Amino acid sequence: MFQDDITTFINNLYIYLLSEEKHISGLLVKKHTGNLQKQGDFSFPNTVKSWKEYLNCDQLQNDLKVSLLQCINKNLTNLIETSQNWDIPVVKAIELNERIYLHIDRFKAIQLCFHNASINNELALQRLGATTNVINLDSSCKETNCITHLRLKILFKVLQNLYLINVYPETTDITVTWKSKSNQPNHKSVFCGTALNAKTGLKENDITADEYVSIRQNELTLIAKHKYGVRVSTEAKWKDFIASLGESAVAFELLQTKCTSPVKIEFDASGGSSKGAAFILYNCARLETILRAFNEKVDDGVYPQLPLLEETNLSLLTDEDEWHLIFNYVMGLPSLLKNSVEINKDKCEFRPHLICNFLSSMVKILSQYYRRVRILTEPRKHLLPVMFARIHLVIILNNTLKLCLRILNIKSVSQMYRKFILFTLLVQKVQNE
Structure with a gap:
C-alpha cells in the first residue's frame, strides 16, 4: 500500500467524529482543491441531518436542530487539541454556514x-518493473492500422501498469477489447471506445493510425519551425524528437477520454490537439533544466551541495502555489492511483483519463509558479535555505510527473533526448529575452 497522508487524515477525522472507523460513502469530509488559504484544506457539514445514518440511537435522541458537534458533545477547540496526536494536526477550525472548515499544519x-513521496515513488517504480499475465488483449480483435486498434493497444499497456501499481491478486483474467460483449467464461473485460472523427461523428476508417501520428x-x-526556424525539418535530432513527441501527443489524446467512451479526434492543426502532451512535457523540461543548472553550479563551486531532506528547512515553502502543488498533486497522488482502478466481484473499471486530467491541471499551476518564482538565486547565504527547500520541491514534482508519464507509457523528457530539449529551451529563453 502507498502512504496516503490525505486518506489517513480523513480517517482520523471520521474516527474523531464517529468514535470508530466506518466506511463512509460520498463526500461528507471534503478535500478542497482551490482557495486553500481562505477556505482551508478540508471541510465537513456540522448538521446532524448530514450524518444521521452514521450516528447511534442515543445520539439521535437529541434535537436534530442542534449541530453535529453539539450532538456528540465536542467542539472546535477539542477537535484541534485532539488532532495534535495525528501525523498532520489541525491548526485552525472555523464554522461558516453550518460547515466546519479546517486548516492543517x-x-x-x-x-x-x-x-512519504520518496518512498511511494520508489515502490511504484518497483511495481512497474514487474510483469503480469492478468491483462490480455482480445485476440479476436483483428489487428489493423485503424486508430481504434491503436487506442486498444495503448490502453492494453497502460492497464497493465495500473494493475501492477495497485497490486491486485492475480486471480481473474481481464481482457481488453472493443467488443461490447465477451463470451469468455470467468473473464472480466474492459471495453475500448471507438475513435471517431470529430466533424462527422462517425468511426474514423479513412485516416490510418500511421497517418494520424504523422498529422500530430x-x-x-x-510549431517548432515557427519558434526555431527551418532547421527543424532538416536536422536529424529535431526529426527524432518531433517523432517521439508526436507519438506522445497521440497516446495522451487517446487516453484522456474515459476508455469505455468513444474518443473524438480533430484532424486539422487548428484544433491544437497536440498541445496537451506537449505542454506537460515542456514543464517536465523546465524542471529538468532547473535541476541540471543547479547541479552544474554545485560542480562549479557556485552553490554548496544540496543538504539532505531531513536537514532542509521546509517551513520556508510558504508560497500559495507551492502549497497547492504539494497538497493537491504530491499528497494527492496515492488517492489518484487508487481511484484509477476498481476491481471487485461486480466491477472491473480502469480510469487512465484521471491521470491525464491530473497531469493537465498540475502543469497549469506549475507553469504559473515557474513564471512567477525564481528558484535558482544568487549564492548568498541568506537565500540558500529557501532555494534548497525549493530544489527538494522540484525533485518531488519532477518525480511525480515522470511517474505518471511512466504509467501512461509516455516517454519523459529525460528519455526523449534530454540534452537536446534542454538546449532548445535555452534557445527559447534567449529569444524571449
Missing part, C-alpha cells in the same frame, strides 16, 4: 509528504 504536512508530428513541426 502545513509544515508538518510537507515534512511528512516529502518523506506535422503539427508539432510547424
Whole structure:
C-alpha cells in the first residue's frame, strides 16, 4: 500500500467524529482543491441531518436542530487539541454556514509528504518493473492500422501498469477489447471506445493510425519551425524528437477520454490537439533544466551541495502555489492511483483519463509558479535555505510527473533526448529575452 497522508487524515477525522472507523460513502469530509488559504484544506457539514445514518440511537435522541458537534458533545477547540496526536494536526477550525472548515499544519504536512513521496515513488517504480499475465488483449480483435486498434493497444499497456501499481491478486483474467460483449467464461473485460472523427461523428476508417501520428508530428513541426526556424525539418535530432513527441501527443489524446467512451479526434492543426502532451512535457523540461543548472553550479563551486531532506528547512515553502502543488498533486497522488482502478466481484473499471486530467491541471499551476518564482538565486547565504527547500520541491514534482508519464507509457523528457530539449529551451529563453 502507498502512504496516503490525505486518506489517513480523513480517517482520523471520521474516527474523531464517529468514535470508530466506518466506511463512509460520498463526500461528507471534503478535500478542497482551490482557495486553500481562505477556505482551508478540508471541510465537513456540522448538521446532524448530514450524518444521521452514521450516528447511534442515543445520539439521535437529541434535537436534530442542534449541530453535529453539539450532538456528540465536542467542539472546535477539542477537535484541534485532539488532532495534535495525528501525523498532520489541525491548526485552525472555523464554522461558516453550518460547515466546519479546517486548516492543517502545513509544515508538518510537507515534512511528512516529502518523506512519504520518496518512498511511494520508489515502490511504484518497483511495481512497474514487474510483469503480469492478468491483462490480455482480445485476440479476436483483428489487428489493423485503424486508430481504434491503436487506442486498444495503448490502453492494453497502460492497464497493465495500473494493475501492477495497485497490486491486485492475480486471480481473474481481464481482457481488453472493443467488443461490447465477451463470451469468455470467468473473464472480466474492459471495453475500448471507438475513435471517431470529430466533424462527422462517425468511426474514423479513412485516416490510418500511421497517418494520424504523422498529422500530430506535422503539427508539432510547424510549431517548432515557427519558434526555431527551418532547421527543424532538416536536422536529424529535431526529426527524432518531433517523432517521439508526436507519438506522445497521440497516446495522451487517446487516453484522456474515459476508455469505455468513444474518443473524438480533430484532424486539422487548428484544433491544437497536440498541445496537451506537449505542454506537460515542456514543464517536465523546465524542471529538468532547473535541476541540471543547479547541479552544474554545485560542480562549479557556485552553490554548496544540496543538504539532505531531513536537514532542509521546509517551513520556508510558504508560497500559495507551492502549497497547492504539494497538497493537491504530491499528497494527492496515492488517492489518484487508487481511484484509477476498481476491481471487485461486480466491477472491473480502469480510469487512465484521471491521470491525464491530473497531469493537465498540475502543469497549469506549475507553469504559473515557474513564471512567477525564481528558484535558482544568487549564492548568498541568506537565500540558500529557501532555494534548497525549493530544489527538494522540484525533485518531488519532477518525480511525480515522470511517474505518471511512466504509467501512461509516455516517454519523459529525460528519455526523449534530454540534452537536446534542454538546449532548445535555452534557445527559447534567449529569444524571449
